[in-house]
Amino acid sequence: xxxxxxxxxxxxxPHAERVVYRFTRDLRLADHAGLAAAYAQGExxxxxxLDPAMAQRMGRSPRxxxxxxxxxxxxxxxVERHGARLIVRRGAAGATLRQVARAAGARGVVWSCGxxxxxxxxxxxxxxxxxxxxxxxxxxxxxxxxxxxxxxTAREDRSEGFRAFAxxxxxxxxxxxxxxxxxxxxxxxxxxxxxxxLPQPSEFGSAEAPPAGRATAHTRLIAFLDAAAPxxxxxxRVPSENGTSRxxxxxxxxxxxxxxxxxxxxxxxxxxxxxxxxxSSLRAFLRSLALRDFFLHxxxxxxxxxxxxxxxxxxxxxxxxTHPALDAWRAGRTGFPLVDAGIRQLHATGWMHPRVRAxxxxxxxxxxxxxxxxxxxxxxxxxxxxxxxxxxxxxxxIAGIGADMAQFPRIYNPQRQRARIDPGGAYVxxxxxxxxxxxxxxxxxxxxxxxxxxxxxxFGDAAYPRPVVDHEAAARAFIARYRAFSSSxxxxxxxx
Ligand SMILES: Cc1cc2nc3c(=O)[nH]c(=O)nc-3n(C[C@H](O)[C@H](O)[C@H](O)COP(=O)(O)OP(=O)(O)OC[C@H]3O[C@@H](n4cnc5c(N)ncnc54)[C@H](O)[C@@H]3O)c2cc1C
Numbered sequence: 001x002x003x004x005x006x007x008x009x010x011x012x013x014p015h016a017e018r019v020v021y022r023f024t025r026d027l028r029l030a031d032h033a034g035l036a037a038a039y040a041q042g043e044x045x046x047x048x049x050l051d052p053a054m055a056q057r058m059g060r061s062p063r064x065x066x067x068x069x070x071x072x073x074x075x076x077x078x079v080e081r082h083g084a085r086l087i088v089r090r091g092a093a094g095a096t097l098r099q100v101a102r103a104a105g106a107r108g109v110v111w112s113c114g115x116x117x118x119x120x121x122x123x124x125x126x127x128x129x130x131x132x133x134x135x136x137x138x139x140x141x142x143x144x145x146x147x148x149x150x151x152x153t154a155r156e157d158r159s160e161g162f163r164a165f166a167x168x169x170x171x172x173x174x175x176x177x178x179x180x181x182x183x184x185x186x187x188x189x190x191x192x193x194x195x196x197x198l199p200q201p202s203e204f205g206s207a208e209a210p211p212a213g214r215a216t217a218h219t220r221l222i223a224f225l226d227a228a229a230p231x232x233x234x235x236x237r238v239p240s241e242n243g244t245s246r247x248x249x250x251x252x253x254x255x256x257x258x259x260x261x262x263x264x265x266x267x268x269x270x271x272x273x274x275x276x277x278x279x280s281s282l283r284a285f286l287r288s289l290a291l292r293d294f295f296l297h298x299x300x301x302x303x304x305x306x307x308x309x310x311x312x313x314x315x316x317x318x319x320x321x322t323h324p325a326l327d328a329w330r331a332g333r334t335g336f337p338l339v340d341a342g343i344r345q346l347h348a349t350g351w352m353h354p355r356v357r358a359x360x361x362x363x364x365x366x367x368x369x370x371x372x373x374x375x376x377x378x379x380x381x382x383x384x385x386x387x388x389x390x391x392x393x394x395x396x397x398i399a400g401i402g403a404d405m406a407q408f409p410r411i412y413n414p415q416r417q418r419a420r421i422d423p424g425g426a427y428v429x430x431x432x433x434x435x436x437x438x439x440x441x442x443x444x445x446x447x448x449x450x451x452x453x454x455x456x457x458x459f460g461d462a463a464y465p466r467p468v469v470d471h472e473a474a475a476r477a478f479i480a481r482y483r484a485f486s487s488s489x490x491x492x493x494x495x496x
Contacts, residue, residue, distance in 0.1 A: 017042030018189075019136075020101045022049060022093075022111040023086075025386060026142045026254035027071040028214040029078050029188075033142040033259075034112035039186025041138070045104045046079050046086050046188055048072060050199055051093040053122060058204050063350035063384045064249075065204030067212050071253050072198050074213020084188035087195045093122065094129030101135050104191045108136025112143065112254075115299040115389035117306035144293040145258045146175045148300040161301035162294070163310065164404050169290045176266065177259050210384075212249070217256035220247060225264055230278035232285045239342075239353035240426035245285070246351070251292065252387040262289055295393030298403055306392055307373065309401035313489040317401065317482075319371035325468035329364055330378055332432075335467035338418035339363045341431040348431065350384035355421055361398040362412040367474040369481075372399040400482075408482065411475045434464035 021038040023046065029035060038044045058065035076086040089096045097109050109130055113123050127137040141147040151171055152161055162168035201209045224245040228235060235243025250256045268274060269282045299305060308315055328334050332343030342356035352360070364375040372395040380391065396402025400409025422428055429436045 018045065018104060018106045018191075019043075019138075020045045020047050020097065020104060020106045020109045022047050022097060022109055023075065024111055024114065024254075025252060026112045027068075027075045028217075028255050028257070029075075029082065030214060031257040031260045033257075034110060034140045035186065037138055037140045038110040041108070041110065043187045043189045044110075045100070045106055045191055045193075046084060047097075047100055048075070048086060048088050049093050049096045050088070050090045051096070051122075052091075053118070055090070057386075058199075060381055061350070061383060062201070062204050062206035063210075063382070064386050065199075066201040066206040066209040067249050067253060067384050068386070069199050069201045069204075069206075070209035070212035071255050073209075074215065074255065076198060078214060079188060082188045083190070085190040085195065087193050088198055090196055094126045097126065097130060098133045098135065100193065101130070102133075103193055106135075108138060110138040110140065113139040113141060115143065115296045116392065117299070117303040118388075120300075120303050143254065143258065144296045145177065145262050145289065146172055146293055148297045150175060151297065161297050162403075163298070165291065165294050166404075168294050168297070169287060172290050172293060173286075176262055178263070178266065212253070212255055214255050217247070217250035218260070220250065221245065221256055221261055221264060225268055225282075229265070229268070229285050230275075230281050233277070233281035236284070236288075237355055237421055238427075239356050239422060240424075240430065244354060248351070249384040249386070252385045252390070258289055258292060262286065265289070292390060294403070295390045298393050299389035305396065305402070306388070309399075310396055310403055311401050313486070313493065314401040316489070317485050319365075320369045321371055321374065323368040323370050325368055326370060326374075328465065328468050329360075329368060329370075333465050334363065334469075335465040336363065336414040336418075336471070337425075337428040337432055337435060338422060339414050341422075341428040344431040346379060346382045350382060352379075353427070355417075356427075357394070358398055359412045359414055359417045361395060362410070363414055365399045366409065366411045366478045367414075367469050367471055369474075369478055372396060372401070408479060411478065413471060413475075415471065432464070 019038050019041045021035055021044045026032060026034055035044065058068055072086075072088075076088075079086040087100065089100065100106075101109055111123075114120060123139060127139065130137040141149070148161060151168070162171070201207065224247070228243060229245070232243060235241050237243070245261075247256065247261065251258055251261070265282055265286050269279055269286070274282070298310060302310055309317070323329075325334060329339070329343070332340040332347065334340055338356060339360045342352045342360040345356070346352040361372070361375055364370050365372050376391050376395040380388070383391075385391075393402060397404065398409075400406065418425075418428065425435070425438060425442075429438065
């Protein structure tokens with residue numbers, strides 16, 4: 001036992017069971033499936049462990065680390081308001097949990113599970129450590145709205161889950177929570193164990209922390225639902241507008257439950273005074289929340305997808321590990337204004353508009369033919385969101401090797417997409433300073449939008465690069481390679 005814990009101040013009440021609740025990416029008290037499971041076991045000792053793997057991950061993206069620090073400070077205050085104290089420890093998760101559980105007189109530890117492969121492996125290891133020490137380990141699905149155990153295909157093997165989004169969405173909607181948050185009643189206690197200081201952004205190379213925590217997240221959700229969500233259907237496709245919720249970091253750190261977002265959305269959808277187009281926008285937002293569950297489920301059922309395509313036949317496809325223009329893509333200097341604006345938005349803010357992500361990711365995979373894993377890991381260094389399973393699912397989706405595989409991947413034309421979703425160039429001008437002076441009318445030049453070659457003199461600026469590839473030629477070459485690989489893979493499978 002750690003010296004700090006030698007004298008346990010508060011023994012359990014007679015006949016009361018006590019458990020430790022280990023917060024991971026669920027940094028709130030409300031609407032909390034993990035805490036509800038802990039409350040069902042007895043009085044709850046709240047704990048956060050910064051283990052080396054998490055510290056290393058936070059060190060990769062200072063913005064993400066700063067968000068975590070801020071969210072943890074918010075959680076600590078929330079716990080205090082409930083008359084308890086959040087214990088913070090640093091160290092290997094298994095050993096730390098064992099130590100705290102023993103010192104607290106707890107029978108076991110409850111936490112909400114991770115979805116990405118490395119999180120699953122870590123959860124299994126920690127569970128083994130605890131059980132070996134005679135402690136009960138309870139893992140709960142808190143992050144998705146619907147548990148992967150409750151949503152499996154009727155026809156396929158139970159462990160498979162869905163591989164296509166449309167049927168998933170249909171089945172998911174039938175299992176949604178209704179009514180008020182049923183999960184939050186229970187007792188947190190302060191057992192008098194010592195705590196280390198909360199981690200600070202400066203430890204991870206960040207100067208300041210953004211406001212984060214349950215109250216901020218809840219305000220953001222409600223403000224979005226009341227103001228922007230009724231127009232989400234259209235506005236979410238326009239990157240220059242604040243048309244999306246910006247809730248992804250909150251959802252990934254669990255400062256708000258996706259269940260809360262779904263419940264609040266459903267309440268508005270059911271409002272009889274809602275106009276039809278507003279209701280359809282709210283449904284589109286619900287669909288986005290379902291996509292989040294979908295990719296968590298895919299990762300849960302297929303842990304290998306962190307490194308391997310979900311589509312078995314694409315496992316041997318030879319993506320390039322480099323390209324002469326790879327550094328230009330990384331830096332947002334491809335000469336394709338929408339791609340560059342997206343990457344620069346990511347660098348400047350820790351977030352990239354969802355529509356632009358699709359175009360910039362498609363550019364890496366198809367125009368440059370570069371491995372999707374490389375793109376995913378590159379963006380991971382800048383994103384505030386902390387959801388590796390969702391990153392993987394989306395990158396595989398874009399690369400045409402994951403869920404919903406079509407006969408050919410969808411290759412976005414970056415010029416056409418720019419004209420379609422940023423017609424006045426407002427988004428590009430905001431992030432690509434070299435193009436800030438290009439007059440608004442110029443951006444609507446249809447020939448320039450359709451043909452990059454014609455666009456050259458238009459966007460040509462001493463400081464702004466020319467397009468690093470010929471998009472049409474690169475896309476054609478990729479499709480030819482993809483088609484050849486795909487039919488030879490089909491032939492190999494047929495001959496087995
Ligand atoms: C190539 C690529 C990489 C991505 N990487 C990540 C990532 O690392 N982490 C991450 O959380 N999201 C990722 N996304 C999904 C999405 O772009 C982000 O969640 C985005 O930040 C959503 O912004 P928002 O909260 O304003 O979205 P909204 O449009 O307001 O959507 C509400 C919520 O729905 C969920 N959602 C929306 N779209 C998706 C989607 N395509 N997949 C899964 N969930 C979705 C998110 O939780 C989001 O916060 C990626 C998408 C693409 C195309």
